[in-house]
Amino acid sequence: MSMDLTTPRPGRLPDQSEWTFELLEQVHKEIRRVAEGFKLDTYPNQLEVITAEQMMDAYTSVGMPVSYHHWSFGKHFLSTEKGYRRGQMGLAYEIVINSNPCIAYLMEENSLTMQALVIAHASYGHNSFFKGNYLFRTWTDADAIIDYMVFAKNYISDCERRYGVDAVEELLDSCHALQNYGVDRYKRPAKLSLAEEKARQKDREEYLQSQVNIIWRTLPRRDEAPAAQEIQRFPVEPQENLLYFIEKFAPLLEPWQREVVRIVRKIAQYFYPQRQTQVMNEGWATFWHYTILNQMYDEGLLSDGFMMEFLQSHTNVVYQPPVTSPYYNGINPYALGFAMMRDLRRISEEPTEEDRRWFPDIAGGDWQKTLDFAMRNFKDESFIAQYLSPKLIRDFHFFSVLDDDEDEKLLISAIHDDDGYRHIRHKLADQYNLGNREPNIQVYSVNTHSDRSLTLRHTQFQRRPLNQQTEEVLKHVARLWGFDVQLEAVDPKGNVVQRYEHHREKRQGR
Amino acid sequence: MTYLIDRRLQGKNKSAINRERFLRRYKAQIKDAVARAVKGRSITDIDSGEKVSIPVKDISEPTFGHTRGGVWETVHPGNKEYIKGDRVNRPQGGGGGAGKGKAGNSEETTEDDFVFELSREEFMNYFFEDLELPNMVKTQLASTTEFKQHRAGFTVSGTPSNIHVLRSLRGALGRRIAVGGPSRRRLKEAEAELEALLKDLPEDHPEIQALRHEIHHLRTRILAIPFIDPFDLRYSNRVKIPKPANQAVMFSIMDVSGSMDEQKKDTAKRFFILLYLFLTRVYDKIEVVFIRHHTSAVEVNEQEFFNSRESGGTVVSSALHLLLKVIRERYAKGDWNVYVAQASDGDNWDSDSITCRELLTNNIMELVQYFAYVEITDGPAQNLWEEYTQVKDYHPHFAMQKIESPADIYPVFRELFKKQPK
Numbered sequence: 060m061s062m063d064l065t066t067p068r069p070g071r072l073p074d075q076s077e078w079t080f081e082l083l084e085q086v087h088k089e090i091r092r093v094a095e096g097f098k099l100d101t102y103p104n105q106l107e108v109i110t111a112e113q114m115m116d117a118y119t120s121v122g123m124p125v126s127y128h129h130w131s132f133g134k135h136f137l138s139t140e141k142g143y144r145r146g147q148m149g150l151a152y153e154i155v156i157n158s159n160p161c162i163a164y165l166m167e168e169n170s171l172t173m174q175a176l177v178i179a180h181a182s183y184g185h186n187s188f189f190k191g192n193y194l195f196r197t198w199t200d201a202d203a204i205i206d207y208m209v210f211a212k213n214y215i216s217d218c219e220r221r222y223g224v225d226a227v228e229e230l231l232d233s234c235h236a237l238q239n240y241g242v243d244r245y246k247r248p249a250k251l252s253l254a255e256e257k258a259r260q261k262d263r264e265e266y267l268q269s270q271v272n273i274i275w276r277t278l279p280r281r282d283e284a285p286a287a288q289e290i291q292r293f294p295v296e297p298q299e300n301l302l303y304f305i306e307k308f309a310p311l312l313e314p315w316q317r318e319v320v321r322i323v324r325k326i327a328q329y330f331y332p333q334r335q336t337q338v339m340n341e342g343w344a345t346f347w348h349y350t351i352l353n354q355m356y357d358e359g360l361l362s363d364g365f366m367m368e369f370l371q372s373h374t375n376v377v378y379q380p381p382v383t384s385p386y387y388n389g390i391n392p393y394a395l396g397f398a399m400m401r402d403l404r405r406i407s408e409e410p411t412e413e414d415r416r417w418f419p420d421i422a423g424g425d426w427q428k429t430l431d432f433a434m435r436n437f438k439d440e441s442f443i444a445q446y447l448s449p450k451l452i453r454d455f456h457f458f459s460v461l462d463d464d465e466d467e468k469l470l471i472s473a474i475h476d477d478d479g480y481r482h483i484r485h486k487l488a489d490q491y492n493l494g495n496r497e498p499n500i501q502v503y504s505v506n507t508h509s510d511r512s513l514t515l516r517h518t519q520f521q522r523r524p525l526n527q528q529t530e531e532v533l534k535h536v537a538r539l540w541g542f543d544v545q546l547e548a549v550d551p552k553g554n555v556v557q558r559y560e561h562h563r564e565k566r567q568g569r
Numbered sequence: 570m571t572y573l574i575d576r577r578l579q580g581k582n583k584s585a586i587n588r589e590r591f592l593r594r595y596k597a598q599i600k601d602a603v604a605r606a607v608k609g610r611s612i613t614d615i616d617s618g619e620k621v622s623i624p625v626k627d628i629s630e631p632t633f634g635h636t637r638g639g640v641w642e643t644v645h646p647g648n649k650e651y652i653k654g655d656r657v658n659r660p661q662g663g664g665g666g667a668g669k670g671k672a673g674n675s676e677e678t679t680e681d682d683f684v685f686e687l688s689r690e691e692f693m694n695y696f697f698e699d700l701e702l703p704n705m706v707k708t709q710l711a712s713t714t715e716f717k718q719h720r721a722g723f724t725v726s727g728t729p730s731n732i733h734v735l736r737s738l739r740g741a742l743g744r745r746i747a748v749g750g751p752s753r754r755r756l757k758e759a760e761a762e763l764e765a766l767l768k769d770l771p772e773d774h775p776e777i778q779a780l781r782h783e784i785h786h787l788r789t790r791i792l793a794i795p796f797i798d799p800f801d802l803r804y805s806n807r808v809k810i811p812k813p814a815n816q817a818v819m820f821s822i823m824d825v826s827g828s829m830d831e832q833k834k835d836t837a838k839r840f841f842i843l844l845y846l847f848l849t850r851v852y853d854k855i856e857v858v859f860i861r862h863h864t865s866a867v868e869v870n871e872q873e874f875f876n877s878r879e880s881g882g883t884v885v886s887s888a889l890h891l892l893l894k895v896i897r898e899r900y901a902k903g904d905w906n907v908y909v910a911q912a913s914d915g916d917n918w919d920s921d922s923i924t925c926r927e928l929l930t931n932n933i934m935e936l937v938q939y940f941a942y943v944e945i946t947d948g949p950a951q952n953l954w955e956e957y958t959q960v961k962d963y964h965p966h967f968a969m970q971k972i973e974s975p976a977d978i979y980p981v982f983r984e985l986f987k988k989q990p991k
Contacts, residue, residue, distance in 0.1 A: 083573060105572040113576065116583040131630055133591030136584040137685040160572065167577055228590070236631055381647020390646060458648035462641040462659070471655040474648055487644040498633050522639030528631035535631070 074362040076170035083108075083165075086175045087182075089360055093351045094183040098427060101186040102201060103160040106178065114166050115139050117154050124162065125208045127215040127322075129231050155181035157189040157333075159201035172368040179351045184344025191435045192339070194332035204329060211322045218315050230316055233535035234302065234323035239497055241302030241324035242331045264314035297516065298502040301536070302327070310511055311541035320539070335438040335493055342396015343434055346404075349373060349397070379455065395455075399442070402451050403430055413449055444488035449480045459486045464522075495520055503547070512543035519550050524557070533561040592691065598623045599687070603695045619692045622682035693850060718807045727804030736803035744801055749791050756787040816854040817906040817938075818899075819844060820892055823874065824913035826863045826883035833945045836975050837912035838875050840943055843982045844910050852906065858895060862888035864918075868895065885917045885953060886924040889933060896936050907937040915944040915951035926956040934964045941985050942969040 072086060087106065094101070109117070119136040120126040156162040163181035165174050189195050219227045234241070298304045302324040306317050333340065356366050379394035380386040406414045407426035415422045421429045433446060452475045459482065461470040473479030473486070489495055503516035513536070517525060525548060537544040541563070548557040592599060602621040651657070687695070723736055763780045770777055821841045823834070848855050859874035860866055863881035866888040892909065900907055917925070934940065942957055944950075954969070961967050970981040 080573065080575070087573070103572075105574065107574045107576045109576045112582070113579075119584055120587065128586050128590060130587065130590040130594045133584060133587035133589065134628060134683070136588055137591065138683065141685055224590075228594070232630070239632060379646055381649075382645040383647060383649070387645075387647070390644075455646040456648040457644050457646055458651055459642055459644045462643070464638050464640070467659070468656040469659055471651040471653055471657065472642060474651060474653050476653070478653060483644055486642050489642075490644060496635075498635055500633055517633075519639070521641070523635045523641070524638040526634040526636040528629070529633065531631035532633050 071360050072171070072362065072365065074364050076172065076368075078169070078171040078174050082171055083174060083178075086171070087178050089355055090175065090179050090183060090351055093354050094179070094187075094347070096354075097347075097350070098431070099183050099187040099347065100190055101161065101183060102158075102190050104182040104186065105160040105162045106165055106182065107162060108165050108167055110167055111143070114154070114164060115143065117164060123156065123208050124205065125212050127212045127231075128219075129235075130228065131235065153177040153181045155185045156204075157185075157195060157199055157201055157329075158204050161186040161189065161201070170368065172365050173372065175352065175365075176348050176369055176372060179348035180344045183351065184347040185340060187347070188336075188340050188343045188434060191431070192332070192336060193436055194335055194438055198332050199329050207325065211326065214322065215319065218319065222315065227319070229538065230319050231323065233538045234320055236532050236535040237301050237305075237539075238323055238327040240500060241300060241327040243300050243303070243328065244494070245299075264318065268314055268317075293505050293507050294502060300324075301500070301502060301515070304502045305536075305539045308505070309540050312539070332438075335440075338392040338396040338399075338439045338491065339434065339437065339442050340396070341393045342398075342400045345373075345377060345393050345397040346400035346430075381456070398451055398454065399446055400430060402448055403433060403446060406448065411450075417448060418446075439491035440488050440493075443491060444484060447484045447487060449475075449477075452480055452483055457483050457487065459483050498523070498525055500546070510543060511541075512545065513537075513540045515544065515546040517546060517548040519548055519556070522550065524548070525559075529559055530561065533559055537561045537563045592687075595623055595628065596695070598627060600695050603687070603692060619687050620684060621687050622684040625683050628683050693846075717810050719810045721806045721808045723803040724806040725803065727806070731804040731807070733803045733805045737797065737801050740803055741797045741801035744798060745794050745796070749794050752787050752790050756784060756791065759784045759787065816856075816904070817848055817852040817908060818856045818858060819848055820858045820860060820895075820907070820909040821874065822860045822862070822888045822892065822909065822911040824863070824883060824885065824888075824911075825861045825877070825880055826914075826916065827880045828883075828914050828916050829880075829945075833914060834875055836945050836972055836978060837943070839975065839978050840912060840972070840982065841910060843978065844908070844941070847982075847986065848908060860888050860891055860895075862891070866891040883913075883917050884921050885913060886921050886928060889925055889928045893928065893932055893936075896933075909933075909937050909940045911940070911942045912945055913942075913953065914946045915953045916946075917951065917953040919952065922952045922956040925953065926960055929957075929960045929967070930963060934960070934967060938966065940964075940967045942967070943972050943981060943985075944969065945972045947973045 070085070070089065072082065072089075083106070087104075091104075115136060117124065119139055120132045126132065153166075154164045161182065163177065163186075165177055169177065189199075189201060195201075215227060215231075294304070302320055305312070306320040306324065309317075312320070352361065352366075352369055355361050361369075377391070377394045377397045379391045380388075403421070404426040406418055406422055407424050407429050410418075410422035433442060437445060456475055458474040458479070459472045461472040463470075473482040475483070499518045499520060500515055501518070503514045505514070506512045515536070525546075529546065533544050533546055543563050544561045546559040547555045550556050599621050602623070603619060723733055759780055763777065763784065766774070766777050766780065821844075823829070823837050825834070829837075845855070845857060857871070859869050859871055861869055861874055861877070862883075862885070863879070864884045864887065868891065869877065888911070896907060929940070944954055950971075957967075957969050961969060968985045970984055972978060972981050
C-alpha cells in the first residue's frame, strides 16, 4: 500500500488500482455513508468477490446464483466464453440480484475504482430500485427468490432422475418458448413464498389434477347431442397467461409436468419487472454511482487518478452512438436513463422557462424527492411519457420515422422541434411498451366437445405480422397442450387475416 | 449490515453441466462437424480440439415475435439532416437504421453459424463414440500395467535368496578391518615393545609379564571379531518398473499400382488417419510403418507413402511378405500390439491372391491384433476380395469393407471398428 502522508483528509483512498479486502471495506463504508446521506433505502448488501469464470457461470444461468440445468444456458455459456476468450467482449462488470439481502458480484479482475463503481451502482443504485419501485414491490419477493431457485433446481433434477433428462428437457424447451407469455400483466400475482410453496405443493398437484378432471368431465358421451348450455365457450374470457392456462387446464399433463410449467412461469414473472424497467433501472443505478462518487471526490476522498478512471468507464457506459454510426444498435438504455435522471435533477435545481411550462409540478422543487417519486411509481413507458423533456429530445437529436409497408417510402414523422416534442415523447414511450413490442397472443378458445384443440388469437397491432418462428412455437404449445393447436391473427376489425395450425401426430404414450 | 464474501475459491464450472447438456443435445451436428474437420488433417496433426459450428437456426429458441410489415414508427437519436415530412427511401435489406423496431430478436439479423470450441478431449469423444478397438483382450491385459524387475543397488534388508555374497563379504572384511584396527595397531606396538624389552630384561620381569598378558588379550580380542555379522549382509535390491506394454504398431499398407489414382490414395489416407487417431486413444506409444507396393514392396515414410508417383503392376503378396519380415524383426509378439490396415483397389495379379490368403492364414493372422482390409473401388469384387473372404471366415479379427467414395470412409471405419457383441 502506498503511503501518502499528505492526505488532505482521513479516510482518503490510496491512489492504487489493486484492491484489497480492507480497501473494499473502506470504500464500501464511505459509499454507504454517502448513499444514506442521499436517503437511498436499500436491502442489506452482500458483496461477493468472484473470478471471471464464475462471472461467466453466473451470467449465463439467468444471472442467478442457482438455477436448474438446461442446454440453453450451456449455449449461452459457450458463446459468452468464446467472446470473452477472444477479447471481443468484456464481461459484465457486475451482476446484482434482486434478493434480500441484495447480492452483488465483484469480479476479482476489476481495479479498485471499478469495484467502487460497481458497489455504488449495484449495491445502492439497483438495490434501492428493487426495494422501491412499485413493479418490483408488487411482483417480486426478494426474501424468497433464492430459496425458490433452490427449490426449482432440486425439483427439476428430481424429475430428471425420475422421468429422464430427455423428458424434462423437452418440457422445459416448450415452457421456455412461452415464457414471455407466462406472466400476468394486469392481475397482481400471489407472491412467491417458499414455505407456502412447499406446504402446498402436494395439495396443489392433487387440486390441479382435479380441476382438470372437472373441465374435461363435461365431455358428452358420443350418443348424446351436447346440450345448448354445454356449448358455452371455454375459456369464457380470453386468457393472456398461456403458461398459467396450460398449467391449469392442459388435459394430459402429469402433475410433475404442471409443477415444471409453474416453475418456469414463476421465474418469468419474477423477471418481468426487469424487462419493463430497463431504462429506469439502469438510469437510476448509473445516476447514483455518478452522484455518489462525485460527492466522494468533492469530499476529498478520491484522488484525481481514481476519478479519471471512473469517468472513463462511466462515459463508455453512457455513450449513445447516433443512428448513422456503424455501432448504432438502438437506443442505449444506460444513456437514456442516465440522461433523464440527470435532467430531472436539473429541472428541479435550475429550471428554465421551458421546464416551468412543461413540468410545473417539479420545476424548482426538491430534486431528491422528485427522483425518488419517479423511481417508485413508473415503468419505462410511463416514465418516458411523463418526464422526457424537450431539452433531452434536442440533446439526443431524436426523430421519429414512420415505416408503413403500404407506402414505398419512409416518412420522417417528427423531429426535435416545437412541433415534434410531444409526438416523439409519445412514440418513444410506446417503444418501451412491452404490450406493443410483443405480439398480443391470448388463449381464445378450447374445443371441449370433440378434438380438444386449442385456439390462440393474435390481435394484430398496426398490422404487424408474426415472425417466422411462429410455427415452431406452435409445436411447443401443442406439445404442452397435448392436442392440435391453431393460431389466428385478427385485425382490429375482428377479421381473421392469417391462420397457423399445428396438428399433433397421434403418438402412443404421454 | 454488510457481508463481504470471498467466493473465488468456491467452484467454478457451475455451467459445466449445462455445457454438457448442450453438447449432448447437438451430438449429431457436432459429430458431423467433427467428421468434416478430420478431412483436412494429416495423420499426425491430430492433437488438438476443434472449432465446431452449428447453423443458428438449429439451435435458436423460438419465441413469438413481430417481423417487418405493417406499420412501425420508431424513434432514433442523432438526426442531422431530416426535417419533418421528409420522405426517404427504405434502406435495403430491411435492417439499417430506420425502422429497426426490434433489434436483437428480429429475424432479419444475419445468421452466422453458432461457433464454439470443442476441447481435444471432447473432440475425441465425439469422434470415437460407440467405437471400440477390436480384439480387446490383449489390450485389456496391456492396460493393467506389466512390471519389469530392475536392479537398483543394494539394501540392508531382504530375503535370503537375494543376499549378495560378494557385497556382504566385502562389507564384513571392511568391518573387521575397522573394528580390529586399534587392537591390531596396539598389538603391533606391544610386540615391538616386548621385543625391545626382551633384549634388556629377564623373561619374568613384571613389565614383560604385563606385556605378554596384554598381547594375549589383544590376540583373543582380534580373534573374537566375527567373520560375518548380520550387519554385513547386503541384499540385491530389485524395483518394479512399469513396462511399456501399452504400445502398438500400425502398419499402413497401400497398393500404389497404376490403377490407384490420386483420389483413391486420398481416400486411403483418410482411412489411415482415422485408424491412427483411433489407436492413439488406446495406446501411449504408437508407431506407424508405411508400406507401399506395386509389384514389389518397400517401407517408406509418410511423405513418400502418399506422394510418390512411382507405380507399376500389382503383386499384393510382396507387401505381406515385407509386413511379416518387419513384424518378426522389430515387433516381436508380446511386446507390441500389431494392427494392419491395407488399402487396395483389389486388382491383383491372378495367382497371387491365393498366396496372399495363405500368408495371412498361416503366418500373419496369429501375429496381429486386427487386420482391416478396405477395397477402394466402385467396380465388382476382384479375386483378392474372394480370397480374403475366406480368411475372414476363419479369423474373426480380420475385417474387410468396400469404400466406393470418400463419403463411405467414416461409415466403413465405424463398421470395421464397431463395438462387438460381447
